[in-house]
Amino acid sequence: MPRKLAAGNWKMNGDGASLAEIDALLQAHPAPGIDILICPPATLIERMVRRIAGGAIAVGGQTCHTAASGAHTGDISASMLAEAGASHVILGHSERRADHGESDGTIRAQAEAALAAGLRTIICVGETEAERDADVTLEVVGGQLAGSVPDGVTAGTLTVAYEPVWAIGTGRVPTTDQIAQVHDAIRAQLVDRFGDAGAEMAILYGGSVKPGNAAEIFAVANVDGALVGGASLKAADFSGIITALEGA
């Protein structure tokens, strides 16, 4: 069985005061039955790792450059994230694909850089609303998966996040049948490419997951957890999602 993961993506939100949310999460889940990850802005990674002080919450980055170092103003390398204490990195989030023009090839190269630095990768895929309306969701997601995931990954180094672009931050969520269809297709593609390891790789759902809808989503086959944006910012909300995943 894949390991269950509740991952929070703080995006460009949070400051030093937000670390109090981590204290509250640690207090609420001193010995969680699942993996918990928070990906704060890069400026908070080192402080957050110190604050967690060996507790059961991992810390990750939200992107990394394809190169280990060099003349890339404003960027951050995978080894810098690792040195700050990150264990994971989110790659290919739809906001990076849209705002920074990241292609599948770029994301694959970022993932190779992340693996070389010893980071675990969470690679995001998902269709736009126009693509869903045009009934090409499985082709789009399958193409992103094939193009973004490098060779040589294992269940320990790759997690896939299915995030329909139209569900991110909108309060709109696909039906459980729609989620099942895409997650089943991702699982089949992972097994086809990676064999037994593909059956162990976690597949997260992301897009407007809240405490109130989490249990229903986690009951879907091949949903091994969630990548959560807005509802990961407040410990009380994220805690409800963690509890739902523990009970799934």
Ligand code: PEP
């Ligand atoms: C996300 O951006 O990865 C996300 C899932 O956001 P939200 O939970 O706010 O929809």
